[in-house]
Amino acid sequence: MSDKDIKRKLFGIVKSNGKKFFLIIIFLIVSSGIALALPLISKEIMDNGFIKGNFNVVIYYSGITLFLVVLDKVIEYIKEKMRASLKAEITYSLFEKAFRHFEKIKLSELNKKSNTEILNNLHSDISNISMLADSVFFMAVTQIFDILGGIAGLFIISWELTFIVLCFIPLKIWAVMLLSKIRNKIIYEYMQENSEFARWFGDTLSGIKEIKIFGLFSHKMKEFEHSQKKIVGIEKRLTIQESVNNTFDKILLQILTTALYIIGAKMVFNLNISVGSVFTFIAYSTYVIMPVSALFNLSLILSEIRPAAKRYYNFLNMEMETEYKEEAENTKCITAEMKYTPEITFRDVTFSYDKTYEVLKGISFSIHAGEKVALVGLNGSGKTTIINLLMRFYKPISGSIQINGVDIRNICINEYRKNISIVTQNSYLFDDTIKNNICLYKEIEEQKFIQILKDCNLYDFYCSIPEGYKVGQDGCQLSGGQRQKVLIARALATGNNLIILDEATSNVDMETENQINELIKTKLREKTILVISHKPSILKYMDKCIVLKDGKIDAIGVHEQLIKENQVYRSFIHTGRNAYNVSKSLVY
Incomplete structure (x- = not known):
C-alpha cells in the first residue's frame, strides 16, 4: 500500500469523525485566543497599573485574567472529555x-x-x-x-x-x-x-x-x-x-x-x-x-x-476467501435437500498448496445421502486436504466439488459451513464451560443435552465437576480423552446431517470408542458421515472405504473386500493396528 493510500485511509478516519474533530479544534482555537490575549492583559497591568500606580487598572485586568483562565479550563475539560x-x-x-x-x-x-x-x-x-x-x-x-x-x-x-x-x-x-x-x-x-x-x-x-x-x-x-x-x-x-x-x-x-x-x-x-x-x-x-x-x-x-x-x-x-472478495450475486442459499439429505461429489479435483507439488491429482468420488465413507491412506496421501477443500478453507486448482449437484463455491459460505459438523484432532475448545463448548451459543433442551453427554460417555464426568467449571484454553484442563469426547458431543449437538470425523476416536478409551461406533450404527445411521481413520473397528462399519496413495485414488470398496484385494489398504491396516496396539500398551 502506497503512502498516498495510507494518507487517504487516515483522512477517512478523520472524516468519519469529522464533527468531533471540528468541535475539538474550535475549542482549541478559543483556548489559543485566550492564551494570546493574556500577555496583552499582562502588559496593561505592568505599564498602566504597576508603573503608573493605578490600582483600579490592576484590579480590573486581574479580574479579566481570572475570568479568562477559568473559562479556558472549563473549555479544556469539555474538550478533553470529547x-x-x-x-x-x-x-x-x-x-x-x-x-x-x-x-x-x-x-x-x-x-x-x-x-x-x-x-x-x-x-x-x-x-x-x-x-x-x-x-x-x-x-x-x-x-x-x-x-x-x-x-x-x-x-x-x-x-x-x-x-x-x-x-x-x-x-x-x-x-x-x-x-x-x-x-x-x-x-x-x-x-x-x-x-x-x-x-x-x-x-x-x-x-x-x-x-x-x-x-x-x-x-x-x-x-x-x-x-x-x-x-x-x-x-x-x-x-x-x-x-x-x-x-x-x-x-x-x-x-x-x-x-x-x-x-x-x-x-x-x-x-x-x-x-x-x-x-x-x-x-x-x-x-x-x-x-x-x-x-x-x-x-x-x-x-x-x-x-x-x-x-x-x-x-x-x-487475501480473503473467495465469496468475500467477489460480488456474490450468483451465491445460493443452502436448500432443504442439501441440509437434510446431503450428497457430496468430487469431480476430477486437483490441488496444490504451493503450486509446485500436486497433493491431489484428479480425484473423483461420490458420497450419497446417509452413506458412511472412510478416507484411508498414509500421511501425505491427501486425506486432510480433501477435508480442507470440502470445508472451503482452500479451493481446487481444477475440477469441482458439489453438494446435491451444486458447486459448493456458489453457496453462501457461512450457511454452507454451519451445516457441517467436523471433529479433528486439532479442533479447538474455548476457555468456557463444557456445556458452552458443546452447544456453541445454541439453546438445547436439557434432556437432549444430557443424552448427548451419555452418548459420548461424558455424563459422569460432567456431574462430578463444579458448576461453571471452565476447560481452559483449548481444553488444557481436560485429559486428551475428555477433550475428544467434548468435541464429539459438539458434533452431535449441532444436529447436522453431514458429519466429518478426522481421527475423532484417536485419544479416547476403548469403552468410549465402542460407544461411538455404536452411535454410528444406530442414532447416526441416517447421517452422511465422512471418516478418516486407521482403525478396523470403525472401518468395518463403513459403506465404503476410499484408499488414497500419492494424491490419487488407489481403490474403493468395503473393508472386507479391500483387506483381501488391495495391498495398499492391507499394509496400511496392518501398520495402523500395530501402532494402535503400542499406543494402548502405553496408555493402559
Whole structure:
C-alpha cells in the first residue's frame, strides 16, 4: 500500500469523525485566543497599573485574567472529555474492523504468522493510529493559529524585535526536518524488531513442553537476550533523540530570550518601548518558536502513525476467501435437500498448496445421502486436504466439488459451513464451560443435552465437576480423552446431517470408542458421515472405504473386500493396528 493510500485511509478516519474533530479544534482555537490575549492583559497591568500606580487598572485586568483562565479550563475539560471519547471510538472501530476481518481471511494467510505476533501487531498498530485523537496531535494542529497570532502580536509591539525572532525560525525548521527523518527510520526499525520478538515469543511458548523435555532453556535464553538487546538498544536511541530535541529547544529559546532581553533593555533605555512591551514580546516569541517544536511533535506522531497504518491496512488487505472478495450475486442459499439429505461429489479435483507439488491429482468420488465413507491412506496421501477443500478453507486448482449437484463455491459460505459438523484432532475448545463448548451459543433442551453427554460417555464426568467449571484454553484442563469426547458431543449437538470425523476416536478409551461406533450404527445411521481413520473397528462399519496413495485414488470398496484385494489398504491396516496396539500398551 502506497503512502498516498495510507494518507487517504487516515483522512477517512478523520472524516468519519469529522464533527468531533471540528468541535475539538474550535475549542482549541478559543483556548489559543485566550492564551494570546493574556500577555496583552499582562502588559496593561505592568505599564498602566504597576508603573503608573493605578490600582483600579490592576484590579480590573486581574479580574479579566481570572475570568479568562477559568473559562479556558472549563473549555479544556469539555474538550478533553470529547477527545477521550473520540480516541476510544477510533480504537474500538479499528479493533472491530480487524476482528470482523478474521472471519473473511483465508486460513493459509493467517497460518503465515503466529497468533501472538498478529495480536501484538494489531494492538501496537491500533494504539499508534488512535494517536490521531491524542492531545498532542490536536495541539500541534492549533499551533498554526498560535504562530500566526504570535507573529501579529510581535509586529504590533516592535517590528525590529520581530525580525530577530523570524531569523530563528529557519534554524528550528531545519532541526525539525533532520530529527524527524532520523526518528522515522528508528520507529520503523523498532516496529520490525517488536514484531519479530512477538513471533519468537509465541513460538517459544507453544513449544515450552519440548523446551523443558530437551533442556533447551539456556539456548532460548540466549535468543531472548539477543532479541531484547536489540529492542532496548532502539529504545535508548529513541530516548536519546528525544533528549537531543528537548535540549536543542531549550538552548535555542534561551539564546533568543537572552538576545531579546539585551536588545529590549536598550530600546527601553532609549524610550522606544515600554517595560511591559518587552515582557509581552518575549511571551509572544515563545508562541512563534515553541509551536515549531509542536509541529515537530506532529511530525514525530505521523512518523509513528504512518508505518502502523500501513501494516494495519495491509492486514485488512490480506487475501480473503473467495465469496468475500467477489460480488456474490450468483451465491445460493443452502436448500432443504442439501441440509437434510446431503450428497457430496468430487469431480476430477486437483490441488496444490504451493503450486509446485500436486497433493491431489484428479480425484473423483461420490458420497450419497446417509452413506458412511472412510478416507484411508498414509500421511501425505491427501486425506486432510480433501477435508480442507470440502470445508472451503482452500479451493481446487481444477475440477469441482458439489453438494446435491451444486458447486459448493456458489453457496453462501457461512450457511454452507454451519451445516457441517467436523471433529479433528486439532479442533479447538474455548476457555468456557463444557456445556458452552458443546452447544456453541445454541439453546438445547436439557434432556437432549444430557443424552448427548451419555452418548459420548461424558455424563459422569460432567456431574462430578463444579458448576461453571471452565476447560481452559483449548481444553488444557481436560485429559486428551475428555477433550475428544467434548468435541464429539459438539458434533452431535449441532444436529447436522453431514458429519466429518478426522481421527475423532484417536485419544479416547476403548469403552468410549465402542460407544461411538455404536452411535454410528444406530442414532447416526441416517447421517452422511465422512471418516478418516486407521482403525478396523470403525472401518468395518463403513459403506465404503476410499484408499488414497500419492494424491490419487488407489481403490474403493468395503473393508472386507479391500483387506483381501488391495495391498495398499492391507499394509496400511496392518501398520495402523500395530501402532494402535503400542499406543494402548502405553496408555493402559
